Amino acid sequence: MGAEAAATVAASLKALGDPLRLRMLSAIAADPRGETCVCDLAELSRVSQPTVSHHLRVLKETGLLRSERRGTWVWYRIATGRRRAVAALLDAFAPAALLDAPEGEAAGGDTAEGNAEQGEELRLMDARVARLAAELADAHTALDRELVAVIVRESYADLVRSAKLTRHLVPLTERFARQRLADLLRDRDAGPPQVLFVCVQNAGRSQLAAALLNRLAGGRVIARSAGSTPAAEVHPRVRSLLIELEGDAGAERYPKPLTDDAVRAADVVVTMGCGDVCPIVPGVRYEDWAIADPALAAHEGVEAIRDELTERVRALLATLPERPSEAQRNDRHEESRHA
Template identity: 60%
Template sequence: MTTTVPCTANPAVVERAIGADAADAVAATLKALADPLRLRMLSAIATAPDGEACVCDLAELGEVSQPTVSHHLKVLRDVGLLESERRGTWVWYRVAPAYRGAVTTLLDRFAPAALESRRHAGRASAMHGLADVERELEDLAGSLAQRIPGTTRDEALRVVRESYTSLARRGGIPVYLVALTEHFAYQRLTDAAKSRTAGSRTAGSRATAEHPPQVLFVCVGNAGRSQLAAALLEHYAGDRVVVRSAGSMPAANVHDTVKPLLAELDVDPDGATMFPKPLTDDAVRAADVVITMGCGDVCPVMAGKRYEDWVVGDPALASPAGARAIRDELDARVRTLVHDLLPDLQLTD
């Protein structure tokens, strides 16, 4: 006979809930965002090269009249998401400073996660992790310590465990975690070894056969812009540049809109080298050039590095045509970077 245990209210649960007044204020902002066209407008403004857009720009998004666009922008402005400035006969809109970080998180993390959840709703994974993960990690650490000069087994084991934990937190298919951990830990240990032996090279210095420049691309999810930029740089520069990419809050997988663009570069979007990876201090220390794309201030600033911030739209939320336009913009920027780092290299399409 089954005994039913009565449910007893736990006061601590209620105490931890968001306050009623705060909930009302947040709900009003979320209600303003609960419109597809407004979300697209917000995305266009947030990713515009100058961080602002006018009504005439945004009217193209939904093939609607400018008064309709103005109405939607007013809704976003009334809840504080946007600021506006009149210049002559036009009004320009930009994301309010207090909301920039939140808007970046919404567009780069929450929105792609919502899309991914809808695509895979109802799909149950039959994949399972390894029965003895610790033993696999210890064996992996021993192998990496032998393969990377100057790396002790203890250091390798620490990095392997940290890498496995970081990758497990971001989700993905558990059965592949150890294989992905090997690639991520190898990269981290190699970067750490380079940091230890770094000489007097200056930021963005010219390439040599012995010391090719190392470039790190950083975005939020490491599932779109940074992966595309890294693939393009490898496509043009080959082994004359060491390329890394990472995310401040890495996604579980490369975005579906980006996969065909990577495939066109002969890169397997589901391969072991393309998985989204967390940003580490060692990656920044080892880099000569650090290029950020929408990740805000999370990337540590270290002396002797060349930093650039590329304002580029997020292909995760773009149409196929929009994703290709973003790819083309990244392509132009990467070509400029290659010309700067490797002036003797003749680029071809």
């Protein structure tokens, strides 16, 4: 590497040495629109607009970003010549860094042998995540392969932060990433309405509300749930109710992080105790339900919460339009052909 190239790389790495800038770069790289409004980044970082603009200016000066002003807002995208490098950087470091154990807690102890074992585990996990990304990219040819890889990596990273059982991370990542990819491709004007329930931990209220709506709707509506700060697992009392409603599927439910993709794909977003965490998307209907947290309730209290949610869900269902699913439309088409 020549001196000039080394200076350029060093400047880029220095700019990315700030965690907030790294998060911003990751968010821009993962945005399905191929670009991100500065207003969205301010919401992501929860800092003032001038602070966001300062960090973006640093990234732009290093050549990592390009920007374009449209009316009031400035939109940012990864510079064309840097997209592959940015994707490679995020792919290489995110999973390993998140799985890295605190000092003194590495597998096998703080020894050369233990560190070697841990390094091998991380390499194997990175390889599994990369393989999953390739498989999902092959299955979603309508989406850019690099975008699919970013979504898989981010899905994995989000689950690592809250997952209790790391041995299930790759299967959970696949389920979560598949849903996110489906959200990107969803046409809100076609197919059954989609409702997103959001609470803080996605361990109680939102999980239960989604299960109730799916059962009551009988396929006429798709209900999903997410959390602004997901817990490690679903609350035990709520899980027992989910199993009653959904059987084995209820036993497999897990807390999921809230994503902008899920909000954009929804027709209705119902928040419960999580404040104004959802981005405002034109065309999406928002409701806020004051529902007690099952984690703070006794057994009888959890059942009362279930009953209250049932009534609210019934009322919500009555307001949703009836739109046939793709399978139902295909069935009707076949029936009309043979009529």
